[in-house]
Amino acid sequence: MVRAGLTTERVVEAAADLADEVGFENVTVSALARNFGVKDASMYSHVKSVQDLRSRIALRAAGEMIDRIATAVAGRAGKDALVAFADAYRAYALERPGRYRATHMQLDPGLVPESTARRTAEVTYGMLRWYGLSEPDLTDAVRLLRSTFHGYCHLESIGGFGAPRDVQASWERALDALHIALEHWPRAEEDDRA
Numbered sequence: 525m526v527r528a529g530l531t532t533e534r535v536v537e538a539a540a541d542l543a544d545e546v547g548f549e550n551v552t553v554s555a556l557a558r559n560f561g562v563k564d565a566s567m568y569s570h571v572k573s574v575q576d577l578r579s580r581i582a583l584r585a586a587g588e589m590i591d592r593i594a595t596a597v598a599g600r601a602g603k604d605a606l607v608a609f610a611d612a613y614r615a616y617a618l619e620r621p622g623r624y625r626a627t628h629m630q631l632d633p634g635l636v637p638e639s640t641a642r643r644t645a646e647v648t649y650g651m652l653r654w655y656g657l658s659e660p661d662l663t664d665a666v667r668l669l670r671s672t673f674h675g676y677c678h679l680e681s682i683g684g685f686g687a688p689r690d691v692q693a694s695w696e697r698a699l700d701a702l703h704i705a706l707e708h709w710p711r712a713e714e715d716d717r718a
Contacts, residue, residue, distance in 0.1 A: 528559065530562070530566065530569075530570065531570070532570040532571070532580075533571040535556065535560075535567065535571060535577075536570075536571075536580045536581065536584055537580065537584075537612045538556060538559055538560065538578070539556050539577055539580070539581050540581050540584055540620075540622070540623050540626075541624070542555060542556060542559060543581055543622025543626060544620050544621055544623055544624055545622070545718065547620070547621075547622055547625070548578070548581070548622045548623075548625040548626045548629075549625075551574075551577065551578060551581065551622070552574055553567045553568070553571065553573070553574050553577060556572055556577070562591075568669070576625040577633055578626065578629060579629070579631055579632075581623065581626045582626040582627060582629040582631055583631070583635065583636065583640070584623070584626075585620070585623035585624065585626045585627045585635075586614070586627050586636075586640055586644070587640050588620070588623065589613070589616045589623075589624070589627060590640065590643050590647060592612045592615070592616050592645045593609055593612040593616075593647055594647045595612070596608040596609060596611065596612035597609050597612075597647060597650075597651055601654045602654050602655075602703075603699075603703045605701050606651065606699060606703055606706070607656065607703075609648075609651050610648075610669075610673060610695075610699050610702075612659065613673045613677070614673065614676070614680075614695070617673075617674075617681065618675035618677065618680065618681060621681060622650070624677070628674075631649055648666055648669075649662055649666070650671075652665050652666065652706070654718060655706040655707060655709060657706070657709060660712050661711060661712050663711055664712075665706060665709065668702070668705070669702065672698065672702060674697065676695065
């Protein structure tokens with residue numbers, strides 16, 4: 525029998541909150557059941573396994589994150605859009621650490637809603653097209669941005685910046701440098717002629 529008021533949506537939301545509190549890797553069906561004051565078996569009416577639960581957290585987090593980024597970049601272009609995108613990414617990573625960690629989970633492509641994948645691509649590639657990039661440069665630029673943003677956020681979250689320089693000032697300088705790099709991107713067709 526399903527406990528009154530317990531829905532899959534509520535279970536996944538609580539699991540995402542738990543991930544932010546205790547870390548994504550520490551989210552288990554048992555821990556979630558304890559939070560609801562129910563037996564583990566009650567959770568299996570809503571999720572199939574811990575893998576299913578974590579996948580649902582990852583999908584929720586990916587949707588939340590791209591919604592936040594899309595709102596931030598709306599109506600912006602160029603460096604202004606890049607900074608808005610990056611700041612929204614960083615804020616989500618720092619405010620929602622468990623959910624952010626979930627966004628790096630390798631998911632079966634069949635599980636990812638086409639709408640989430642399409643929106644992520646539209647927002648990200650749309651922001652970068654201002655720089656005049658097309659494939660394969662767009663993919664390369666996305667990889668540069670993602671690795672820079674993720675690396676910075678990860679190091680910041682673990683206290684990895686020990687120098688006395690203000691972390692926000694370094695972040696702003698990194699975004700300045702990325703903007704310059706994108707403005708002067710070496711085009712793939714130029715590489716092919718060399």
